[in-house]
Amino acid sequence: MPAPSSPTASDDGPSLTDLQHQLAALDAAIAERRGEELKVLADGFARKLAVNGFSVKEGIAALKPYIGKDLRPAVRLLST
Numbered sequence: 001m002p003a004p005s006s007p008t009a010s011d012d013g014p015s016l017t018d019l020q021h022q023l024a025a026l027d028a029a030i031a032e033r034r035g036e037e038l039k040v041l042a043d044g045f046a047r048k049l050a051v052n053g054f055s056v057k058e059g060i061a062a063l064k065p066y067i068g069k070d071l072r073p074a075v076r077l078l079s080t
Contacts, residue, residue: 014022049059 045059046056049056
């Protein structure tokens, strides 16, 4: 009987280095998408301010009390 060969990266799937590169690419894509979404939100907010007779400077001043606050909705766990 032949001795079993040692496993290689191709036998076990992608190598750790490949996975790290994929993760870095994914992180970069997520960051790019977040930046684009923020620009869309800022543009919409600026337009709403203008339509309602406010300047962007006034809108920024109105947002200052929210700096540092976590306004994300709380995650609720489903109980059984």
